[in-house]
Amino acid sequence: MKNHLADIRKEYLKGHISVEMMPENPLDALKTWVAQAIEAEVEEPTAMSICTVSKDNNPSSRQVLLKEIQSEGLVFYTNYSSRKGQEIENNPNVALNFFWPALERQVRVQCIASKVSAEESDTYFYSRPKTSQVGAIVSNQSSIITSDLDLEAEIERILEGSIEIKRPENWGGYILKPNYFEFWHGRASRVHDRVSYNLENGNWIKNRLSP
Ligand SMILES: Cc1cc2nc3c(=O)[nH]c(=O)nc-3n(C[C@H](O)[C@H](O)[C@H](O)COP(=O)(O)O)c2cc1C
Numbered sequence: 001m002k003n004h005l006a007d008i009r010k011e012y013l014k015g016h017i018s019v020e021m022m023p024e025n026p027l028d029a030l031k032t033w034v035a036q037a038i039e040a041e042v043e044e045p046t047a048m049s050i051c052t053v054s055k056d057n058n059p060s061s062r063q064v065l066l067k068e069i070q071s072e073g074l075v076f077y078t079n080y081s082s083r084k085g086q087e088i089e090n091n092p093n094v095a096l097n098f099f100w101p102a103l104e105r106q107v108r109v110q111c112i113a114s115k116v117s118a119e120e121s122d123t124y125f126y127s128r129p130k131t132s133q134v135g136a137i138v139s140n141q142s143s144i145i146t147s148d149l150d151l152e153a154e155i156e157r158i159l160e161g162s163i164e165i166k167r168p169e170n171w172g173g174y175i176l177k178p179n180y181f182e183f184w185h186g187r188a189s190r191v192h193d194r195v196s197y198n199l200e201n202g203n204w205i206k207n208r209l210s211p
Helices: 026-039 083-090 118-127 130-138 151-160
Strands: 047-053 059-065 074-079 093-100 105-115 171-185 193-200 203-209
Touching: 026 093, 026 105, 026 171, 047 074, 047 083, 059 074, 059 083, 074 083, 074 118, 118 130, 118 171, 130 151
Parallel strands: none
Antiparallel strands: 047 059, 047 093, 074 171, 093 105, 105 171, 171 193, 193 203
């Protein structure tokens, strides 16, 4: 069978970036790019892949949803006992990647992860729809399901019962404090624009990278 994958290519013609036009603080740039992705009504504008590393140095990545950009870093929510939670516990260095194909833009970030306060996790947890709250309660995220456990029935049982719905202690947020950013904008003929930011002694240093 002929492999057509090699024939798939497109020209990127939607804009450009430069060191001069990017703001001094990369978090401001990220805020603008996320806002523009939302404005453009792309699918899942806040989705980012987060890559963690296991004890035996095997990296693994999955999508999560960015919930807040604070001055200190990026916040997302998950189960602390999940595979990613265990890997972060062992090694807090994580890598993020955002890709918005419609805008021909990618952002790469390197961060150190730490848990947000229990109060912050509570605030977000109780702001979620009841069904999502219960979903977090019934999911022992990333564990193998050996029985014919019916998670929907479990959710119904809790919603219809008189059990108080509380945030599980092992469910909450992480704040990802960045030390490296790279903003990528697709350009014609594969001569793409790349601007990196390195955190040095508390200051962000910008550079242009070769495509
Ligand atoms: C678009 C998208 C958004 C997701 N958002 C989250 C999220 O915010 N938090 C989360 O724990 N899992 C989220 N997931 C599920 C994760 O990708 C993953 O399957 C789950 O967290 C278990 O990962 P782990 O076993 O590596 O810990 C999302 C999946 C997709 C496709």
